Amino acid sequence: MKTSDYKKKIKEAGLRITPQRIAVMEALLRNSHPTAEKIIENVQKEHPNIAIGTIYNILDTFVRLNIITRVNTENSVTRFDPVTERHHHLYAVDIKEIEDYYDDKLTKLILDHLKKCNIPDFKVKDFKLQLIGEFIGKKEK
Amino acid sequence: MKTSDYKKKIKEAGLRITPQRIAVMEALLRNSHPTAEKIIENVQKEHPNIAIGTIYNILDTFVRLNIITRVNTENSVTRFDPVTERHHHLYAVDIKEIEDYYDDKLTKLILDHLKKCNIPDFKVKDFKLQLIGEFIGKKEK
DNA sequence: ATTCGTGCAAACCGTTTGCAAGGGA
DNA sequence: TCCCTTGCAAACGGTTTGCACGAAT
Numbered sequence: 001m002k003t004s005d006y007k008k009k010i011k012e013a014g015l016r017i018t019p020q021r022i023a024v025m026e027a028l029l030r031n032s033h034p035t036a037e038k039i040i041e042n043v044q045k046e047h048p049n050i051a052i053g054t055i056y057n058i059l060d061t062f063v064r065l066n067i068i069t070r071v072n073t074e075n076s077v078t079r080f081d082p083v084t085e086r087h088h089h090l091y092a093v094d095i096k097e098i099e100d101y102y103d104d105k106l107t108k109l110i111l112d113h114l115k116k117c118n119i120p121d122f123k124v125k126d127f128k129l130q131l132i133g134e135f136i137g138k139k140e141k
Numbered sequence: 142m143k144t145s146d147y148k149k150k151i152k153e154a155g156l157r158i159t160p161q162r163i164a165v166m167e168a169l170l171r172n173s174h175p176t177a178e179k180i181i182e183n184v185q186k187e188h189p190n191i192a193i194g195t196i197y198n199i200l201d202t203f204v205r206l207n208i209i210t211r212v213n214t215e216n217s218v219t220r221f222d223p224v225t226e227r228h229h230h231l232y233a234v235d236i237k238e239i240e241d242y243y244d245d246k247l248t249k250l251i252l253d254h255l256k257k258c259n260i261p262d263f264k265v266k267d268f269k270l271q272l273i274g275e276f277i278g279k280k281e282k
Numbered sequence: 283a284t285t286c287g288t289g290c291a292a293a294c295c296g297t298t299t300g301c302a303a304g305g306g307a
Numbered sequence: 308t309c310c311c312t313t314g315c316a317a318a319c320g321g322t323t324t325g326c327a328c329g330a331a332t
Contacts, residue, residue, distance in 0.1 A: 016331070018287065036321075051289045056322060058287095072213030072271070078321090090263050099263075106254050110270070113247050122231050122240075125274040129251070130213070133266040157306070157311065177296075192314045197297060199312095219296090 006067075006082070013065040023047050024058045028068060028082040033089075033098040035077050071098060072130070088129040101131060147208075147223070154206040164188050165199045169209060169223045174230075174239040176218050212239060213271070229270040242272060 006025050007017055015021065027042035028034065034042070040055050059080060062068040071079040071089065079098065088101045106129070114124050147166050148158055156162065168183035169175065175183070181196050200221060203209040212220040212230065220239065229242045247270070255265050 016286070018330095020288070049289080051291095052321095053290075053323075054288055060323095090260070093266065101260065101263075103258075105258070106251070109250060109254055110247070113250055114272075117244075117246070119231070119242065119272070121277055122242075122272070123274045123277055124272050125234060127273060128271045130269045130271070131255075131260070131263070131265050132268060133264045136262055136264055159306095159312065161313070190314080192316095193296095194298075194315075195313055201298095 009067055013067055015061065015065070019047070020050050020054055021058055023050060024055055024062070025082070028080060032100075033071050033079045033081050035079050039080070072128075073098075086126065086128075088131065090135075091130055091132045092135055093132060097135060099135075150208055154208055156202065156206070160188070161191050161195055162199055164191060165196055165203075166223070169221060173241075174212050174220045174222050176220050180221070213269075214239075227267070227269075229272065231276075232271055232273045233276055234273055238276060240276075 006029070007022070010017055010021055010025070023043045023046065024039060027039045031038055031042065036056065036059060039059070040052055043050055043055055059068070063070055063080070066084060067082075069081045069084055071081045073079055073091075081100075083100065086107060088103060088106070090099045090101045092098070110127060110129070114127070147170070148163070151158055151162055151166070164184045164187065165180060168180045172179055172183065177197065177200060180200070181193055184191055184196055200209070204211055204221070207225055208223075210222045210225055212222050214220055214232075222241075224241060227248060229244060229247070231240045231242045233239070251268060251270070255268070
């Protein structure tokens with residue numbers, strides 16, 4: 001995502017472009033599905049004067065305006081994802097790591113199935129697949 | 142689930158059957174994917190003397206021993222599920238409600254797809270599908 | 283001038299922890 | 308007796324809130 005892209009996204013949501021929001025967004029883009037804690041650490045490394053409350057505030061605003069999304073994890077640690085388009089997630093069993101997983105064929109497969117066999121009393125608007133497992137091989141960082 | 146079933150489950154996990162554990166388990170079975178708060182409220186209605194810490198303790202133990210599972214939600218409220226077999230979930234968009242959704246055909250569809258088109262550097266051990274949408278029609282309570 | 287956004291710090295609240303007492307096996 | 312389990316209460320930690328100041332329109 002180019003810098004101008006997310007700035008546009010913020011502006012289109014009716015928000016002002018501020019150094020704080022830029023810093024938060026860049027922390028989101030630099031990390032993979034970061035926790036709030038990670039974002040705070042990341043932001044404050046370069047901008048020690050940005051308040052924690054402000055960062056939470058910005059994250060809330062972004063989520064509310066669909067600029068980013070919350071990611072579900074089992075251990076009640078909130079994570080954030082700057083990608084709002086439909087995609088799936090790979091979860092390391094210990095949930096130390098989450099990666100994006102794009103698979104249009106699979107998405108279509110599920111979509112078709114859901115369309116065919118209607119679920120009674122429930123109207124599906126979106127779906128997310130969580131693949132839980134282990135990352136194998138190369139592991140930097 | 143019959144009473145004896147979960148008692149057996151608890152015993153087989155190497156735990157003693159205690160009134161506290163029975164109360165927690167029955168609260169789990171009486172409610173659909175309850176939050177800890179809901180469970181506490183439910184348990185204390187009949188057993189006002191059971192401590193909150195004990196309830197959290199029991200829930201943790203149950204999860205650790207795979208007697209129940211944690212359910213992911215986006216708003217960082219932990220929910221619990223006494224069903225440990227593979228199944229999917231229907232999420233109300235506002236996450237006020239979660240229902241179980243069994244669909245073996247869909248499960249198999251996904252399983253087959255995953256088997257066929259291997260994901261590089263990742264070994265899938267389990268998966269969960271979250272269907273987000275709206276419950277329509279009948280709605281008591 | 284008015285609205286929006288930020289910094290700061292206190293408050294909040296769900297959850298965890300430590301410890302002493304109770305109760306089965 | 309020994310170990311598991313509970314009750315209690317204090318502590319913890321991530322998140323939220325209130326408010327006054329500052330910046331943008």
